[in-house]
Amino acid sequence: MIDSRFYGAGFPYMNISEMPGKLIVLEGNDGVGRSTQMELLKQWLEVEGYGVSNTGLARSPLTQPGLDEAKAGHTLGRLTMNLFYATDFADRLENHIIPALSAGFCVLSDRYFYSIIARNVVRGADPEWARKVYGFALKPDIIFYLKANIDNLVKRVLRGRGFDYWESGMDVRFADNLYDSFVKYQNQLTRQFNKMSKEFGFVTIDANRSVQEIFEDLKSHTKKLLEKN
């Protein structure tokens, strides 16, 4: 029996009844302003009277210590990294996201598995394999894709926390310096996001605008989603 709430087989051994909550995902490149918008959405939803629970990649208590340790070394292979992230994702889905949705919470997810797939594919993974790995994943109620030009991304990252080794794709050495590697890597990620946009039904939000303008857009889409009930 196929449960259409999932992308593939889901969790066949689990009996998941109605989930009254909403799963809201924010996707997009590094430096696009996801965390700022997550914070604004959370505050607004709470004022409106909704229970909110946050999640994001690599935050599961099961895998976080091991994953941090593995990323600090130099022998973490591509396949191993993919599957490690999938473990983290599954742990959060089963032990956090699904219970929160069942209890009626709005779950705000900073990235979902689309980012993981984009990163994997840019690093040479088979796109079909990567998608099938996430056959257990729940389909979100809405997926916002925050899309900004690379020039804006670079400026934001530089003004903020600066270039990060992984966000610049330095593990695959797209270039011999952080700036060029960041630009090439993020451009390739954007290409992957654009490809997935239709496949997974992303709602694209122009993230070249001000924080407030972006937020107004997110708010109006989210309002409509919540009014549907």
Next chain:
Amino acid sequence: MLQPNEYKGKLIVVEGIDGSGKSTQINLLYKWLQSLDKDVFFSEWNSSKMVKSTTRLGKKKQTLTPTTFSLIQATDFADRWENLFLPLLKAGIIVLADRYAFTAFARDVSRGVDPQWVRNLYSFAIQPDVTFYFSVPLEVAVNRILGSRAKIKYYEAGKDLGLSNDTVTSFRMFQERILNQYEGMSEEFGFTAIDGNLPLEVKQQQMRKIISEKILNK
């Protein structure tokens, strides 16, 4: 769903439920190949350093679900694949593996994950040149384990499935499921079945003969 072996090296695998006698046999095979001066490497299941701390954490806190259990094992396997199996096979070495992806297929599907989903996780790995499957009656294997081991661990007994509160009963029921999975995979993955009821040295002779024909004289 596994890839064909296009490397210089060879892969020989033993599979079967706990207590089927496969570890003893692969050990003897390893000694024999070494005595013949072959380039040979022996690898056990579940031994990657990188993933060990995570697996230990999940087992200790008993927070692993069938899906995360399956994924953490696949992560572990991928690490050994990328850092061990693949370089060894490329270098032309004979790799002996005590358990392989089939162990994961049997256990994870017994825990309730989707059979096709878990096969896809491992689809980067190669189909072994020879997979010896040790076929033994359930009771024989279970009694061997119960007689030799002081305590059966939580996940080993499949207690996460809630089959029975009694560890031994749970272990027996879990092993039965795994056995059924193995039997079903035999044809799918071309297992070479070895009758577990035969005397130990007879089984070894059969295996050496097959290895001579399929691997050494090629």
